[in-house]
Amino acid sequence: MISSRRLTHALAPLALVLLAACQTTQTKPDATPDTTAATPAQTTPAVPATPSTSAPQEQQQGAPVGIFLADTKPHAxxxxxxxxxxxxxxxxxEAILTNEDLVGVQAGTGENPEIGLLALDLNPEAARRLAKLTTDQPNMRLALVVGNTMLAAPGYSQPVTEGRLIFMVGSEANALAAAQAIAGEGATPNQTPAR
Known part of the structure; x- marks a missing residue:
């Protein structure tokens, strides 16, 4: 996992540069949805964020995941x-959360079956760091990047204190593809705009 963290840190600046070309998030400027407000009503079974196998050489590597602090106001x-x-x-x-902070991932839909939801379960230390960061940095956004694609960047108005982040990522198929990519099952999220 140390090598995937280094890879994530090395790829993060490149991913951010590439985001302008492959941006998939569509949000209204005045909308600041809470990342923990929705709970998937229909979900696929939980997929471990870092699947293990009996032989280390056969272990699958998931797509790099980064959660970045974002804002609509410029910062140096x-x-x-x-x-x-x-x-x-x-x-x-600088990513605030990466693959190493995840203990599980789920894909599904909420009340509206047209909107795909991606739920990321955090380990206790990551949940504590996220709660402190969102307390210290209020009214910002959490940008979810999987591979080289920003899938969502919802705002939060209160500290995120649960050990789970839920993002709207377009369709259920897009949520499932993102979950499979994170789990190292070969699928990658498509370019369906997040709603």
Whole structure:
């Protein structure tokens, strides 16, 4: 896992540069949905975030996952990402959560079956760090990047204190593809815009 963290840290700046070209998040400028407000009503079975096998050489590597602090206001040294059609998002290039912080991932839908939800379960230490960060940095956004694609960047108005993050990522198929990619099952999220 140390090598995947190094890889994630090395790829994070590149991923942020590439986000302008492959941005998939569509949000309204005044909308700040809470990342913990929705609970998947229909979900696929939980998939371990880092699947294990009996032989280390056969272990699958999941797609790099990064959760980044983001804002609609400029910050020094933060990457600028054009979010079509709504404007600009400023993203801290240092990931606050990565694959190593995940203990599980689920895909499903909420009350509206048209909207896919991706739930990321955090280990206790990651949940504690996230609660402190969202307390210290109120009214920002949490940008979810899987591979080289930003899938969502919802805002939060209160500290995120649960050990689970839930993101709207477009369709249920897109949520399932993202969950499989994170778990190392070969699928990658498509370019369906998140709603």
């Amino acid at each position: 040294d933060w990457a600028t990402v054009e979010v079509q059609p709504n404007g600009t998002l400023y993203v801290n290039p």
